[in-house]
Amino acid sequence: MSNSETQETLETAIARQNDAGLVYIFDTTLRDGEQCPGAAMTEDQKLEVAHRLEALGVDVIEAGFPVSSPVQFRAVQRVSRELEAPIIAALARAVPRDIEVAADALKDARRKRIHTFLASSPIHMKYKLGKEPHEVLELAVQAVKQARDYVDDVEFSPEDATRSEWDFLVELVTRVVEAGATTINIPDTVGYTTPEEYGALFAHLIKHVPNSQNIRFSAHCHNDLGMATANSLAAVKNGARQIECTINGIGERAGNTAMEEVAMALRTRGEFYGLHTNIRTEEIIRSSRLIRQVTGMSVQPNKAIVGDNAFAHESGIHQDGVLKNRLTYEIMTPESVGLESNRMVLGRHSGRHAFKDRLVRLGYILEEEEFQQVWNRFLDLADKKKEVYDEDILSLVNDAQSDQDFQRYELSSLHVSAGSGSVPTATVRLIDRENPEEPRTITDAACGDGPVDAIYNVLERLTGLAIKVDRFRIQPLSEGRDAQAVASVLLKIGDRSFAGKATSTDIVEASARAYLDAINRSFTAQTEEITETL
Numbered sequence: 061m062s063n064s065e066t067q068e069t070l071e072t073a074i075a076r077q078n079d080a081g082l083v084y085i086f087d088t089t090l091r092d093g094e095q096c097p098g099a100a101m102t103e104d105q106k107l108e109v110a111h112r113l114e115a116l117g118v119d120v121i122e123a124g125f126p127v128s129s130p131v132q133f134r135a136v137q138r139v140s141r142e143l144e145a146p147i148i149a150a151l152a153r154a155v156p157r158d159i160e161v162a163a164d165a166l167k168d169a170r171r172k173r174i175h176t177f178l179a180s181s182p183i184h185m186k187y188k189l190g191k192e193p194h195e196v197l198e199l200a201v202q203a204v205k206q207a208r209d210y211v212d213d214v215e216f217s218p219e220d221a222t223r224s225e226w227d228f229l230v231e232l233v234t235r236v237v238e239a240g241a242t243t244i245n246i247p248d249t250v251g252y253t254t255p256e257e258y259g260a261l262f263a264h265l266i267k268h269v270p271n272s273q274n275i276r277f278s279a280h281c282h283n284d285l286g287m288a289t290a291n292s293l294a295a296v297k298n299g300a301r302q303i304e305c306t307i308n309g310i311g312e313r314a315g316n317t318a319m320e321e322v323a324m325a326l327r328t329r330g331e332f333y334g335l336h337t338n339i340r341t342e343e344i345i346r347s348s349r350l351i352r353q354v355t356g357m358s359v360q361p362n363k364a365i366v367g368d369n370a371f372a373h374e375s376g377i378h379q380d381g382v383l384k385n386r387l388t389y390e391i392m393t394p395e396s397v398g399l400e401s402n403r404m405v406l407g408r409h410s411g412r413h414a415f416k417d418r419l420v421r422l423g424y425i426l427e428e429e430e431f432q433q434v435w436n437r438f439l440d441l442a443d444k445k446k447e448v449y450d451e452d453i454l455s456l457v458n459d460a461q462s463d464q465d466f467q468r469y470e471l472s473s474l475h476v477s478a479g480s481g482s483v484p485t486a487t488v489r490l491i492d493r494e495n496p497e498e499p500r501t502i503t504d505a506a507c508g509d510g511p512v513d514a515i516y517n518v519l520e521r522l523t524g525l526a527i528k529v530d531r532f533r534i535q536p537l538s539e540g541r542d543a544q545a546v547a548s549v550l551l552k553i554g555d556r557s558f559a560g561k562a563t564s565t566d567i568v569e570a571s572a573r574a575y576l577d578a579i580n581r582s583f584t585a586q587t588e589e590i591t592e593t594l
């Protein structure tokens with residue numbers, strides 16, 4: 061992007077700030093989203109996601125929790141240095157060192173925000189903090205004052221707000237606003253509230269907190285009862301003007317509010333809400349796919365907006381209706397979220413030009429060297445399967461890009477024998493880059509209950525790691541009996557979880573590669589030790 065384009069984006073973003081009908085989209089994929097099992101990202105991946113969020117048009121990016129680990133600190137620092145238009149937020153407990161470290165990580169951001177939080181519910185104050193309400197009030201005020209010494213934009217969150225006493229919340233919010241908080245976020249930390257109750261809480265706070273018209277109130281919902289989106293929308297109906305959310309709704313337990321759902325609800329039902337966001341909704345699918353790729357977490361086919369079936373009309377009656385008039389069964393167009401409706405399938409005879417053109421339409425402009433790698437992979441794949449779909453092409457690009465990351469283990473060869481009446485056996489050869497200067501080859505064999513179990517037994521032996529498979533799934537990537545399959549796993553290695561994913565026309569090979577992908581991610585993550593947790 062050129063400097064003048066960037067400048068325009070920044071100026072537009074600032075000018076829009078005072079628009080009363082604008083709902084800020086505060087994206088916390090890199091912080092709350094990343095906290096869920098297996099979603100850990102490398103520093104480079106976080107940067108790639110941050111750039112994608114900027115292209116998507118989010119107003120605030122919560123880039124991390126800097127005190128928690130050196131990776132988190134550096135990610136916030138790099139995002140602060142590279143991004144232009146969005147406000148960059150960093151999370152900090154109401155603790156002096158957290159706030160100092162957050163301010164330091166944000167130092168180079170053009171627009172920065174410290175987001176500090178402290179629990180306010182009776183159960184959290186008593187059992188988690190061991191503090192009396194008056195002590196919580198004092199700590200919150202001190203934290204906000206300290207944060208204001210570093211930045212003008214301070215957000216305060218009373219954690220577990222929806223299980224807090226309303227009178228206490230009014231007092232706490234009033235005090236932190238007096239201390240200088242500019243945004244008040246009301247987290248439904250445990251996903252307990254309902255739309256009616258949550259909406260009423262916002263209305264109550266806005267009515268009873270002095271000068272509330274000068275404050276931006278914010279919704280932050282978890283999806284434990286499947287109501288995160290509905291709750292967030294009830295909040296904006298009652299005066300909130302910021303929604304905290306994640307792409308694909310990833311996050312702790314059942315996840316956070318899904319960005320794509322609230323953005324499309326506010327766009328599709330604009331006449332009902334009378335509100336809008338800055339989200340470029342045509343970028344939604346591309347963003348969703350990037351998050352699937354970097355976290356290795358797929359989305360359910362019937363997931364609203366971004367699921368594979370979200371725009372598929374299967375029944376004859378529906379298809380007939382849509383052909384006569386799309387509005388019969390379609391409330392949003394696939395194009396409005398960035399899905400192309402007339403997809404052309406590529407194959408062995410498609411030329412480089414057609415392939416390059418398709419990549420550009422999928423959002424990838426690759427350097428010649430990278431393009432050549434992806435093209436070679438495309439030719440290999442087109443030899444194995446007749447029709448190559450967009451999903452296949454995206455996975456080729458993703459595989460080529462993740463091959464550039466450090467990989468401790470690489471699958472060199474795999475032989476499996478299985479069949480009814482025989483003992484499934486796998487022989488695996490790996491390249492081990494413990495010392496990247498001198499990679500070595502290691503080989504072993506093992507039996508198992510089935511071919512995949514046999515492979516996983518060998519890999520466990522070869523890597524010497526104690527691994528528990530928490531999830532293992534195989535899904536076809538596209539149509540037809542020659543379709544590629546995506547294998548995804550969630551492995552528990554030590555006390556942390558790592559997701560892995562791989563694609564191949566051979567489901568056994570995909571299973572082996574997915575397992576190795578998760579193991580390799582655990583090595584990237586281990587280079588940095590976590591020092592603090594939430």
Ligand code: KIV
Pocket residue numbers: 092177217219220245247248249250280282
């Ligand atoms: O869910 C929650 O309470 C949070 C806070 C840290 C805002 O994520």
Ligand code: ZN
Pocket residue numbers: 092247249280282
């Ligand atoms: Zn949260």
